[in-house]
Amino acid sequence: MWAQLPQVLVSGLTLGAIYGLVALCFVTVFTVTRIINFAQGEFVMLGALLTVSLAGSMPLPVAVAAAILITAGAGLFVYWLAIRPARSASDLTLVMITIGISTALRGLALMVWGTYPSPLRPFSQGPDFVVGTAVISRQALWTLGTVAAAVLLLHLFFRHTRVGQALRACAVNPLAARLMGIRPVLMHQIAFALAAGLSALGGAVVAPLTYASYDMGLALGLKGFVAAIMGGLVHPAGAVAGGLMLGLLEAGAGSIRSSLTDVVTFVVLLGVLLGTRVQPLGLGEREIDAGGV
Amino acid sequence: MKRYLSAFVGLVLLAAAGCSSGQPAAAPAGGESGAVGEPYKIGAILDVTGGGSTLAIPERNTLLMLTERVNAQGGITGPDGKQHRLELIIEDNKGQESESVLLANKLIRTDKVPVLIGSSQSGTTLAMLQTVQEAEIPLISLATSVQIVTPVAERKWAFKTPWSDANIVAAIVEDMQNRGFTKIAWLSVNNAYGDSARTEFLRIAPEAGIELVLDDRFDVGVKDLTPLMNRVKASDAQAVVIWALSPETAVAVRGHKALQLKQEVYVSHGVATPQFLELAGSAAEGINMAAGKALVVDQLPDDDPQKAVLDDFNQSYQATFRDPISTLGGHAWDAFHMVIHAFSKVGPDPARIREVLENDVREFVGVTGIFNLSPEDHTGLDARGLAILRVENGSFRLVRTFSDP
Numbered sequence: 001m002w003a004q005l006p007q008v009l010v011s012g013l014t015l016g017a018i019y020g021l022v023a024l025c026f027v028t029v030f031t032v033t034r035i036i037n038f039a040q041g042e043f044v045m046l047g048a049l050l051t052v053s054l055a056g057s058m059p060l061p062v063a064v065a066a067a068i069l070i071t072a073g074a075g076l077f078v079y080w081l082a083i084r085p086a087r088s089a090s091d092l093t094l095v096m097i098t099i100g101i102s103t104a105l106r107g108l109a110l111m112v113w114g115t116y117p118s119p120l121r122p123f124s125q126g127p128d129f130v131v132g133t134a135v136i137s138r139q140a141l142w143t144l145g146t147v148a149a150a151v152l153l154l155h156l157f158f159r160h161t162r163v164g165q166a167l168r169a170c171a172v173n174p175l176a177a178r179l180m181g182i183r184p185v186l187m188h189q190i191a192f193a194l195a196a197g198l199s200a201l202g203g204a205v206v207a208p209l210t211y212a213s214y215d216m217g218l219a220l221g222l223k224g225f226v227a228a229i230m231g232g233l234v235h236p237a238g239a240v241a242g243g244l245m246l247g248l249l250e251a252g253a254g255s256i257r258s259s260l261t262d263v264v265t266f267v268v269l270l271g272v273l274l275g276t277r278v279q280p281l282g283l284g285e286r287e288i289d290a291g292g293v
Numbered sequence: 294m295k296r297y298l299s300a301f302v303g304l305v306l307l308a309a310a311g312c313s314s315g316q317p318a319a320a321p322a323g324g325e326s327g328a329v330g331e332p333y334k335i336g337a338i339l340d341v342t343g344g345g346s347t348l349a350i351p352e353r354n355t356l357l358m359l360t361e362r363v364n365a366q367g368g369i370t371g372p373d374g375k376q377h378r379l380e381l382i383i384e385d386n387k388g389q390e391s392e393s394v395l396l397a398n399k400l401i402r403t404d405k406v407p408v409l410i411g412s413s414q415s416g417t418t419l420a421m422l423q424t425v426q427e428a429e430i431p432l433i434s435l436a437t438s439v440q441i442v443t444p445v446a447e448r449k450w451a452f453k454t455p456w457s458d459a460n461i462v463a464a465i466v467e468d469m470q471n472r473g474f475t476k477i478a479w480l481s482v483n484n485a486y487g488d489s490a491r492t493e494f495l496r497i498a499p500e501a502g503i504e505l506v507l508d509d510r511f512d513v514g515v516k517d518l519t520p521l522m523n524r525v526k527a528s529d530a531q532a533v534v535i536w537a538l539s540p541e542t543a544v545a546v547r548g549h550k551a552l553q554l555k556q557e558v559y560v561s562h563g564v565a566t567p568q569f570l571e572l573a574g575s576a577a578e579g580i581n582m583a584a585g586k587a588l589v590v591d592q593l594p595d596d597d598p599q600k601a602v603l604d605d606f607n608q609s610y611q612a613t614f615r616d617p618i619s620t621l622g623g624h625a626w627d628a629f630h631m632v633i634h635a636f637s638k639v640g641p642d643p644a645r646i647r648e649v650l651e652n653d654v655r656e657f658v659g660v661t662g663i664f665n666l667s668p669e670d671h672t673g674l675d676a677r678g679l680a681i682l683r684v685e686n687g688s689f690r691l692v693r694t695f696s697d698p
Contacts, residue, residue, distance in 0.1 A: 003527060004520065004523040004524070004527065007519060007520065007523045007552075008520055008523075010519075011517055011519045011520055015516070015517060110342060114350075115341065115342050115343075115346030115347075115350065116346065116347065116350070116568060116572075117539075117540050117543075117572060119571065119572055119574060128551055128553075130553075133523075133526075135519070135551050135552050135553065137551055209516075209517070210516035210517065210544075211516075211540065211543070211544075211572065213540070215514075216516075219514070219516075251517075251520055252520075254517075254520040254521065255520035255521070255523060255524065257509065258483075258509055258510060258511035258512065258515065258518070258520075258521050259483055259510060259511070259512055261512070261515075262512065
């Protein structure tokens with residue numbers, strides 16, 4: 001059993017990195033807009049499927065970049081179509097709207113791409129690396145590297161750029177931010193587009209490993225959400241760490257009995273929700289930010 | 294502006310919800326001779342979306358193609374001497390048991406179909422059995438589980454065209470015996486399809502001298518099976534059986550290849566389609582399966598009794614869809630031809646259609662095999678339709694057929 005530990009680590013960290021990335025997107029949108037966007041997983045799906053479709057007619061890096069841009073645009077479209085018009089609705093209504101968006105996006109993807117899963121060729125060809133009893137595919141390294149780079153860049157963005165600092169200001173105190181001349185609507189759009197684009201990147205990099213299909217977003221979104229909850233929905237570092245932990249727990253459970261993987265996800269979710277005093281809907285804080293959505 | 298936006302959102306959501314509703318296949322008008330009677334209806338419930346889509350797409354295509362072909366010739370001549378067009382109503386059960394029951398009820402009670410074809414998967418078929426038994430409508434399933442047609446006394450109205458998993462598993466076990474494998478790892482998907490085969494395998498393996506060194510199940514939609522493959526690596530299995538449909542099997546064989554494992558791999562007949570090779574890529578190299586001959590039509594000798602039918606299927610399917618054929622579409626082909634045979638004899642009378650199916654389908658040369666249905670056997674296949682296939686150089690190669698009944 002212990003001989004399998006290196007492989008469990010590799011598998012767990014690879015998928016966990018994607019969960020962490022999706023969790024980061026949840027946190028980004030939530031802190032800036034106070035909305036939990038349950039359609040986040042569908043942006044991963046769009047990124048994966050768009051990359052697959054475009055990779056046939058342009059170099060892979062261009063296809064990935066185009067998929068990211070198109071998905072970011074889709075994020076903006078979703079914001080203008082369904083989120084902004086409902087800005088005075090209750091938190092619960094907004095959550096239901098995002099669930100509806102998730103279903104609609106899945107339905108559209110089904111119509112456009114059909115039901116068959118689509119494979120994507122790995123970003124770089126070559127044999128897998130064997131480290132002890134673990135096999136690390138090149139795509140797994142791409143996944144880990146991409147997510148690490150994304151997390152780092154996001155961190156630098158939030159800390160050292162004006163836009164990033166403005167986003168953080170909006171997250172900390174929307175009214176004060178508005179008084180400082182930061183436009184909340186602009187910040188919300190940036191948050192949505194940024195989260196959608198990042199999710200798309202995650203989708204593109206994981207597609208060679210797990211195939212792209214119209215229904216891949218549901219599970220990924222759910223697990224990213226669980227990981228985000230592990231970070232209290234407001235701490236980016238906690239979200240990424242939560243994702244990695246979730247991935248490791250899943251891989252570990254899977255090495256005992258395959259059917260335990262989904263059980264693990266929900267047990268963790270229950271444990272975190274019951275064990276911490278997290279208030280995911282930030283109910284209580286809405287009264288203060290008159291300059292909210 | 295707000296009103297238009299909400300309306301647009303509503304439209305998009307409606308479109309998404311409605312995109313999986315039924316699609317009646319309309320028959321175009323054509324010249325006909327003789328009197329024209331009422332169209333004969335065929336209801337089809339297929340797992341178009343959800344876990345069974347790799348099965349249902351070729352099945353649906355085949356049914357649509359054959360219906361158009363028959364209607365282009367004016368339809369079938371019924372027992373009343375009149376020409377009857379076919380009206381094929383296809384519904385998508387989204388791979389869910391509950392949807393299957395709802396759709397079966399809808400087709401039987403609202404659309405009043407006299408016969409049902411479907412569904413694509415064992416689980417979704419088994420869910421409908423009670424409904425069709427109570428409504429006394431014959432059902433020809435395109436799924437594998439032997440439980441669909443046995444125990445015979447309780448399956449009066451249920452038939453199926455694929456081989457039973459009992460036949461396939463027996464063929465695989467025989468191949469394993471021939472090659473001297475005694476220690477096997479069994480991995481199957483966590484649903485009726487996987488469980489039914491597993492029960493069969495556990496039943497016949499000991500008699501064949503085969504020991505199960507690993508026995509595990511994985512879920513539909515699983516994305517990574519390297520942890521499971523690690524357990525295979527740690528066991529002393531000489532061969533691995535992976536019993537699932539294309540997406541999960543592709544993930545499994547890729548995991549097997551990624552860990553550079555050396556066991557022989559056997560897969561189920563549910564992946565006997567070229568799309569599986571696309572999904573699995575180079576990881577499919579060297580895998581073995583017991584399946585129909587539809588994938589290797591060109592490699593069959595000319596004196597094979599099914600060659601003519603297979604050629605017909607191959608050419609018409611490729612001409613219409615530009616995709617190679619698979620055994621899955623073949624199951625639909627066989628079900629369709631049985632139904633129109635019954636229609637031409639007795640018209641749209643469910644009880645008499647059932648009798649025709651039980652008593653008048655003898656030595657029927659289909660794509661899946663040669664059928665001899667009877668009141669005791671609602672599948673009627675022997676080993677004659679089966680072949681052992683192996684994937685070599687990215688395509689299926691015929692290893693051997695089973696020539697005696």
